[in-house]
Amino acid sequence: MLPFARVTIIGLGLIGSSIARAVKAHMPSVRVTGHDADPGVRAAATALGFCDDVTDTPGAAVTDADFVILCVPVGAMRAAADSIALDLPIDAVVSDVGSSKGTVLAALQAALPGVAVIPAHPVAGTERSGPEAGFATLFHGRWCILTPPEDAAEATVERVAEFWRRLGAEVETMAPDHHDRVLAITSHLPHLIAYTIVGTASDMEEVTRSEVIKYSAGGFRDFTRIAASDPTMWRDVFLSNKDAVLDMLQRFSEDLTALQRAIRWGKGDELFDLFTRTRAVRRSIIEQGQDDAAPDFGRTHD
């Protein structure tokens, strides 16, 4: 049995448009309705055809829905939820795809009292943004984390879980605050550091921008990918998951200071020990299918 028959997606960027495409690919009988606040995105979505219907207002998109997924930056979740509240069928399930979950759960519950809210976070994406960037296989083999409120009905959580499994994802459930700490270290801090180093490199005086670009294959280019991610999305993530991000950043800074000291005092053994330990983490990620086994991310070398 299909978990839902009429899915509405609010926000048709990379993630929203990927969900729409994935539903078409994996559950072709499900009707997909979409809305985006940006008229240009609505026009692109209509032209690309990944929704059965693109509506001009958020309310019109949800009147007939049994599952509504908010795919907007986390700072816009409350407004998106407010905009559908009056037209939402009472038995519709509402979810989202935000990268932080504590503040989002609170915002959705405040805007939609009495509605079954089951927040979700598919841990997948690319550095691209917009409706053109989405693709149906984005969630294959990736994890989707559900953070239901404590009083959520088990059957409703299971319907949302089944929806994500149908899109090719593996599903895990955890408390919102634990999610926010796990993702602070596996996603938010990496993005923050990538943005920082790309900024630092851009601001050098005696090393030109052109030199930074030319010799980026020495390692720097790996950081530029995630530092090219959507600025609005990431601004909102850091502001909405402030406490966990600041805590992880503090730990990182302490570890960086220790390494700085090891370099200054020529403690080669300390460096070697850490560099050996970190190799094993990469091996585990590849063994568990969370990255390409091919060297250099499988980049082409012709």
Next chain:
Amino acid sequence: MLPFARVTIIGLGLIGSSIARAVKAHMPSVRVTGHDADPGVRAAATALGFCDDVTDTPGAAVTDADFVILCVPVGAMRAAADSIALDLPIDAVVSDVGSSKGTVLAALQAALPGVAVIPAHPVAGTERSGPEAGFATLFHGRWCILTPPEDAAEATVERVAEFWRRLGAEVETMAPDHHDRVLAITSHLPHLIAYTIVGTASDMEEVTRSEVIKYSAGGFRDFTRIAASDPTMWRDVFLSNKDAVLDMLQRFSEDLTALQRAIRWGKGDELFDLFTRTRAVRRSIIEQGQDDAAPDFGRTHD
């Protein structure tokens, strides 16, 4: 005309074995002799067949050479140069592939007085190590930086430049100390930060190792690739380019502190401005062919 007829490679790991394979592919009439201090690597190199000859001693590898390339960790450069000094033909040109150049140039000149030493740094590699990891196209479209001493003969520099162009690289010449500052920001600092964050994530108490692995597609996995690079090579890089690395690290830490403050005080505009600026750097890298244009590094999504 071929720049060299008899090339000797000391150190048959990722870079050395890639050079050997690339010479076979692009200059098949050139004779390639190899040596590695590790008998297991010599046996593997013999079995893989990318050298015409693999010798048991470094001296035997160079007796007939007109070009010798030292492909060992930068901390082992002096010993490698010492080991060939007695058997080196007087007119042979000596080069290397080390990631730092100031200390390496000094070490090679001290070990090989009167010899034409033209240090080089091909800015290319993968996270793999060893003779099995090399491939002939590794240097295609990558930059190779030459850092000749001030009194180097122009014709000799040009022969080494032509050698690298034949392997598919683009060649640039700069002073060793400028190289060391440029690479500190484009390569050494990125590696240091990647090693640090992978260590920080491994040491969390309340987030398990298994969670870090599972949700690594949120960004963390990008860092694990370069944190899987060869530990000996990288220990030596940081110790040999200490001053430039510590200076870049200081700049990075200042920028990170500014971002930390922006998050703590909710300054969304500052975050948004930086995140918009960093996007442009990625675009330039792709436009100049220094990374794949495909999203997500061209990783497969099936």
